[in-house]
Amino acid sequence: MEILVIGCGVSGLSCGIRLLEAGFSAQIWARDLPPRTTSNVAAAVWYPYKAYPEHLVVGWSAASYADFVQLAQLPETGVVQHAGIEIFPWIVEDPWWRAAVPGFRHATADELPDGYRDGYVFEAPVIEMPVYLGYLIQRFESLGGQIVVRRLASVDEAFAHYDRVIDCAGLGARELVGDSTLTPIRGQVVRVAQGGSSASGWTTMGRVASPTSSRVRTTVSWAAPPTRAVKT
Numbered sequence: 001m002e003i004l005v006i007g008c009g010v011s012g013l014s015c016g017i018r019l020l021e022a023g024f025s026a027q028i029w030a031r032d033l034p035p036r037t038t039s040n041v042a043a044a045v046w047y048p049y050k051a052y053p054e055h056l057v058v059g060w061s062a063a064s065y066a067d068f069v070q071l072a073q074l075p076e077t078g079v080v081q082h083a084g085i086e087i088f089p090w091i092v093e094d095p096w097w098r099a100a101v102p103g104f105r106h107a108t109a110d111e112l113p114d115g116y117r118d119g120y121v122f123e124a125p126v127i128e129m130p131v132y133l134g135y136l137i138q139r140f141e142s143l144g145g146q147i148v149v150r151r152l153a154s155v156d157e158a159f160a161h162y163d164r165v166i167d168c169a170g171l172g173a174r175e176l177v178g179d180s181t182l183t184p185i186r187g188q189v190v191r192v193a194q195g196g197s198s199a200s201g202w203t204t205m206g207r208v209a210s211p212t213s214s215r216v217r218t219t220v221s222w223a224a225p226p227t228r229a230v231k232t
């Protein structure tokens with residue numbers, strides 16, 4: 001069976017690879033290829049965030065986590081396992097995704113910086129996306145997949161050629177299937193040096209004291225490229 005995947009970001013490439021591995025014939029059509037995708041600029045830390053329904057997401061997250069642990073064995077994937085601590089100024093419950101992460105635990109008092117009362121200690125996959133996307137393209141093509149640069153005006157255009165279509169167009173789904181609820185938001189990626197915790201080699205993922213005082217603001221933005229790099 002021939003299946004068309006729309007989109008060549010991390011979703012389209014991952015779907016395409018899984019389809020080929022399962023014995024289907026798959027082709028990708030995409031308006032833009034890496035490095036001109038949103039996937040290229042993701043910070044790409046494994047962390048289930050505002051994804052629902054949680055009882056299903058926890059299983060998907062666990063499966064992804066296990067796959068990324070395997071991929072981290074291969075330097076060419078750009079995937080690494082990072083030990084980290086997420087710190088809180090108050091006592092927190094276990095996160096709903098705890099079951100997905102082997103070795104998850106709460107921080108001990110001596111692991112917490114001044115002013116913080118609790119923390120999650122765990123290893124998470126961190127992915128260097130330009131490297132990972134290159135790896136996925138190579139894997140997709142070596143399995144016999146073809147990537148075609150083609151902008152679709154609607155999914156009907158895809159169904160005119162294929163009976164089975166998987167839409168991995170990201171924000172492009174807004175126009176492809178008329179989903180006006182999709183809204184782009186601008187994010188900020190902060191790169192920090194390893195360290196920051198009393199335990200050597202850890203990355204500290206701090207939260208601001210109150211969710212309402214977050215200094216990383218998000219606004220609606222259709223701008224594709226990063227607008228500014230700041231080094232302090």
Ligand SMILES: Cc1cc2nc3c(=O)[nH]c(=O)nc-3n(C[C@H](O)[C@H](O)[C@H](O)COP(=O)(O)OP(=O)(O)OC[C@H]3O[C@@H](n4cnc5c(N)ncnc54)[C@H](O)[C@@H]3O)c2cc1C
Nearest residue numbers: 007008009010011031032039042043044045152169170172
């Ligand atoms: C600053 C930032 C930080 C992020 N950090 C993280 C993080 O730490 N962890 C995490 O999990 N996620 C993170 N994300 C989110 C993550 O980047 C996205 O969820 C993910 O990249 C979406 O991948 P995708 O393949 O679905 O879409 P995209 O990468 O957007 O790819 C969409 C593809 O569809 C194609 N397309 C669109 N419209 C059409 C059309 N009409 N015809 C043909 N092709 C079309 C595009 O050209 C492209 O090839 C971050 C995002 C940003 C912006």
